[in-house]
Amino acid sequence: MPNDLPHADLTTLQPGQLLARGVCRHLRALDFVCVEELVPTRGLRVDVMALGPKGEVWIIECKSSRADFQSDHKWQGYLEWSDRFFWAVDSDFPTELLPEGTGLILADAYDGEIVRMGPETKLAAARRKVMVQKFARHAAMRLQALRDPTHHLRSGLLT
Amino acid sequence: MPNDLPHADLTTLQPGQLLARGVCRHLRALDFVCVEELVPTRGLRVDVMALGPKGEVWIIECKSSRADFQSDHKWQGYLEWSDRFFWAVDSDFPTELLPEGTGLILADAYDGEIVRMGPETKLAAARRKVMVQKFARHAAMRLQALRDPTHHLRSGLLT
Numbered sequence A, B: 001m002p003n004d005l006p007h008a009d010l011t012t013l014q015p016g017q018l019l020a021r022g023v024c025r026h027l028r029a030l031d032f033v034c035v036e037e038l039v040p041t042r043g044l045r046v047d048v049m050a051l052g053p054k055g056e057v058w059i060i061e062c063k064s065s066r067a068d069f070q071s072d073h074k075w076q077g078y079l080e081w082s083d084r085f086f087w088a089v090d091s092d093f094p095t096e097l098l099p100e101g102t103g104l105i106l107a108d109a110y111d112g113e114i115v116r117m118g119p120e121t122k123l124a125a126a127r128r129k130v131m132v133q134k135f136a137r138h139a140a141m142r143l144q145a146l147r148d149p150t151h152h153l154r155s156g157l158l159t
Helices: A015-029 A066-070 A125-147 A149-155 B015-029 B066-070 B075-081 B125-147 B149-155
Strands: A033-038 A046-051 A057-062 A084-089 A103-107 A112-116 B033-038 B046-051 B057-062 B084-089 B103-107 B112-116
Touching: A015 A033, A015 A046, A015 A057, A015 A084, A015 A103, A015 A112, A015 B125, A033 A125, A033 B125, A046 A125, A046 B125, A057 A125, A125 A149, A125 B033, A125 B046, A125 B125, B015 B033, B015 B046, B015 B057, B015 B084, B015 B103, B015 B112, B033 B125, B046 B125, B057 B075, B057 B125, B075 B084, B075 B125, B125 B149
Parallel strands: A057 A084, A084 A103, B057 B084, B084 B103
Antiparallel strands: A033 A046, A046 A057, A103 A112, B033 B046, B046 B057, B103 B112
């Protein structure tokens, strides 16, 4: 479920959203900016897309439990939409389950740490352009919805 | 002054920010997304940058009064950073003051209307790429600051 409200009350966030919060905090410290729940193409919705200072595109999938990970049959579809792919899990997660050749971020609601860099498979220029533009539009729409909520409620753009 | 708070109380906004609000609402209906107070290059800060569905870059300067317009000695510097340039003013503004060859949006805090399209001078691909990326990073940083304010207060990223 989309959740773009300010995080005044962490109890309103799902476990995966708490991980995403810590991931975004950590990546911000690396000069990456993040959005959540971006749709790169029909049928895919990434937990976190991060955009680096040089236009790097990273995708991070947040898994709160073994069951959450094992029910994800789409993750390989994300690889072609990013330069690097990472899992984000908490310190209780059995990381041996995670496939080789993927990045790993350990996180909680407050911070995160890259413990294994995702291998780089550089996006083609045309696809990077599409992704940066999708990111820009996604971020600006969510920002406007937060800053001017009555307009968006009225026009139904968030329904 | 930056003002990224939700617009719960319009009395907290400056006259130019009220115009920007209506401009962004109108452009959203045209499938453009907007950010405010983006810095394309050192020494320039645009009131509104809008990004269209095909990557169009528009810049809109909001002028609340004759004096506000006449004290702007930088506007020609914005032309090279956008495909189209517009003024946004309210219905009391003496529009005959505005230079030829610029677009015009009539606006108030609630909506706006393009009454004269700004002439198109297409950005070179490399500059468009820079601008879309600046837009993306600006929007995402402001969004994260609103959603996770304690983090940003702590780290001082907004100071």
